[in-house]
Each structure stands twice: as structure tokens, then as C-alpha cells.
Amino acid sequence: MPRLIRFDRTGGPDVLQWVEAGLAAPAAGEVQVRHRAVGVNFIDTYHRSGLYPVPLPSGLGQEAAGIVEAVGEGVTEFAPGDRVAYAGGPLGAYSEARNIAAHELVKLPDALSFEQGAAVMMQGLTAQYLLRRTYRVQPGDTILIHAAAGGVGLIVCQWAKGLGATVIGTVSSDEKAELARQHGCDHPIVTSREKVSARVREITGGEGVPVVYDSVGRDTFMDSLACLRPLGMMVSFGNASGPVPAFEPALLAKMGSLFLTRPTLFHYTARRADLLAMAGELFDVVASGQVRISVNQRYPLEDAALAHAALEARRTTGSTVLIP
Numbered sequence: 653m654p655r656l657i658r659f660d661r662t663g664g665p666d667v668l669q670w671v672e673a674g675l676a677a678p679a680a681g682e683v684q685v686r687h688r689a690v691g692v693n694f695i696d697t698y699h700r701s702g703l704y705p706v707p708l709p710s711g712l713g714q715e716a717a718g719i720v721e722a723v724g725e726g727v728t729e730f731a732p733g734d735r736v737a738y739a740g741g742p743l744g745a746y747s748e749a750r751n752i753a754a755h756e757l758v759k760l761p762d763a764l765s766f767e768q769g770a771a772v773m774m775q776g777l778t779a780q781y782l783l784r785r786t787y788r789v790q791p792g793d794t795i796l797i798h799a800a801a802g803g804v805g806l807i808v809c810q811w812a813k814g815l816g817a818t819v820i821g822t823v824s825s826d827e828k829a830e831l832a833r834q835h836g837c838d839h840p841i842v843t844s845r846e847k848v849s850a851r852v853r854e855i856t857g858g859e860g861v862p863v864v865y866d867s868v869g870r871d872t873f874m875d876s877l878a879c880l881r882p883l884g885m886m887v888s889f890g891n892a893s894g895p896v897p898a899f900e901p902a903l904l905a906k907m908g909s910l911f912l913t914r915p916t917l918f919h920y921t922a923r924r925a926d927l928l929a930m931a932g933e934l935f936d937v938v939a940s941g942q943v944r945i946s947v948n949q950r951y952p953l954e955d956a957a958l959a960h961a962a963l964e965a966r967r968t969t970g971s972t973v974l975i976p
């Protein structure tokens with residue numbers, strides 16, 4: 653019987669349990685995948701803590717890479733032995749094997765390892781839509797990305813640099829600043845020492861930036877608005893420090909007729925054609941070496957709680973994977 657991580661109450665990392673569970677044959681439209689590497693993402697901590705409520709008991713995780721073991725009726729796109737990866741579907745990626753709808757899967761190119769596949773689907777597809785669709789970065793733009801040394805952050809820094817942007821990024825330590833710099837961040841800002849909006853104004857000659865990608869949420873939201881030039885785009889895409897409190901929309905007018913969006917990956921990948929196009933673009937920048945995937949933490953799958961504790965304590969850089 654495959655083993656997996658499950659939780660029956662919300663709370664800290666200690667609610668995660670390592671259990672055995674039966675696995676039925678894949679139903680019509682489903683594929684059974686034997687996981688070789690599982691991605692850890694900040695959103696997994698929101699599900700575990702209860703910030704994003706889910707019915708309990710529940711599995712956890714939405715990203716993995718592995719090998720197809722069996723396919724259900726009607727599945728023609730995949731066959732046993734295929735290397736595949738996914739970011740999405742019902743919670744349950746923290747498992748040795750599972751069934752998942754075929755439309756969630758993409759084929760993993762030979763150029764990418766299972767670890768890279770598990771690390772890059774959620775964070776890399778997020779970087780793709782942020783930079784290429786939500787606000788399409790142009791050569792010569794100066795952009796601001798928060799948590800620049802994190803999983804999404806290191807990918808955004810490299811990709812934006814490749815698109816011809818100047819990258820400003822926030823980090824919490826000098827070590828993270830150096831890492832961000834090595835990944836294309838031109839101006840790392842260490843948040844404990846510098847006020848971000850003041851430094852951004854300094855770097856941009858007072859003008860401000862056309863876009864802020866803010867995944868930190870509560871602690872940074874207001875100051876991020878102050879970094880934008882008139883008609884700038886505020887992309888609030890995460891809550892690592894907690895959710896953004898309610899505010900008056902008139903504030904956006906006062907600060908420069910700003911645009912605000914609160915996107916989530918799953919709307920951008922909802923149509924299969926979009927998922928395949930986005931994954932194709934992502935795999936190209938990884939395979940060409942333009943974007944290097946930094947898997948900087950690895951844990952046995954059963955130690956998922958340790959991975960969560962490290963992520964929430966800001967002790968990680970780049971991506972984290974769990975190995976079944």
C-alpha cells in the first residue's frame with residue numbers, strides 16, 4: 653500500500669501524519685503516477701494551517717513528478733512508463749503514488765530531472781504567468797519582486813533578467829541578497845535595513861516601477877503601492893506574512909490610478925491549451941539554461957513537517973522537494 657502525508661486537523665507542522673492508504677485502479681480519465689519527487693510550496697502551509705480551509709481529513713500538496721504506472725479508460729495522451737509532472741488537482745501530492753486527472757499532467761522533457769520537474773511546475777508556471785501575462789515585462793522595465801531568494805523569487809529574477817528587465821528584489825539577509833544577485837537580481841534590498849519604497853525611488857530616479865510582484869502580503873502591501881509609478885500594476889500573489897487587510901479602493905486613485913490584481917495560477921492554467929503553452933515556454937527556458945532551478949532543500953517525504961517548519965521560518969532558499 654502506498655504511504656502518504658495526511659492531516660485531520662489544522663495547525664502547525666506537527667499535524668502532518670505519515671500513513672498507509674489503499675490505492676484503487678485509475679478511474680476513467682485518470683492516470684496513476686508513481687512519484688519520484690514532490691514539490692513543497694508555500695500554499696501547502698496555508699492548507700495545513702487553515703488559512704485556506706479544506707475539508708478534513710485531507711491529503712496535502714499539489715505538485716509532483718514521476719512515472720505513469722497505469723491509465724484509466726479513455727486516456728490516450730499518456731501511457732505507462734511516461735515521465736510526467738503536474739501542479740494542480742486535488743490535494744494529495746505528498747504521497748508515494750496517486751491517481752490524478754490526465755488533464756492536469758504534462759510530459760516531462762528528458763532534459764529535466766524528476767527533482768527539477770517537481771520543483772518547477774508550481775513556482776515556474778507562476779513565474780511564467782506573472783512575467784508574461786499578468787504584467788508582460790518589456791526590455792528596459794525595472795521591476796520589483798518580493799522574496800527574491802525564494803522558490804518563485806529566484807526563477808522570476810533569472811527570467812525577468814533574460815527578458816531585458818532590471819530586477820529589484822527584497823530579501824531578509826545578506827546571504828539571501830548574494831544568492832538573489834547570482835540569479836540576476838540587480839538590486840537586492842535587505843528589508844531589515846532599508847525601507848523598500850525609499851530605496852526603489854532612489855534606484856529609479858524618483859519615478860517608481862511599473863510593476864510590483866508581492867507574495868509577502870500583510871507586511872509589504874502598503875509599501876509596495878508606494879513603489880509604483882502612476883498607472884503601475886500591483887500584483888498581490890501571496891500571503892507569506894499573512895493576508896492583506898481590507899482597504900479603500902480610493903487609495904489606488906490617490907497613489908497614481910494604480911491597477912491591482914490578486915491572481916492565482918489555477919485560473920491561468922484552467923484551459924489545457926494554456927497549460928501546455930505555459931509549460932512549453934517554461935521547459936524551454938530551463939532546458940536552455942536561461943533559468944536554473946535551485947533545489948536547495950531535500951527531505952524524505954515522511955519528513956514533510958521539517959520542510960514546512962523550515963519554509964515558514966524563512967530558513968529556505970530556492971525550491972524544496974520531498975523524496976518518496
Ligand SMILES: NC(=O)c1ccc[n+]([C@@H]2O[C@H](COP(=O)([O-])OP(=O)(O)OC[C@H]3O[C@@H](n4cnc5c(N)ncnc54)[C@H](OP(=O)(O)O)[C@@H]3O)[C@@H](O)[C@H]2O)c1
Nearest residue numbers: 693694799802803804823824867890891892893916917966
Ligand atoms: N498566486 C499564485 O498563483 C501563487 C503561486 C505560487 C506561489 N505563490 C506565493 O508565492 C510566494 C512564494 O512561494 P514559494 O513557494 O516560492 O515560497 P518562498 O518564496 O520560497 O518562501 C517564502 C519566502 O517569503 C519570505 N517571507 C517574508 N515574510 C515572511 C514571513 N512572515 N514568513 C515566512 N516567509 C516570509 C521569506 O523570504 P525572506 O526571508 O527573504 O523575506 C520566505 O523565504 C508564497 O506567498 C506563495 O503563496 C502564489
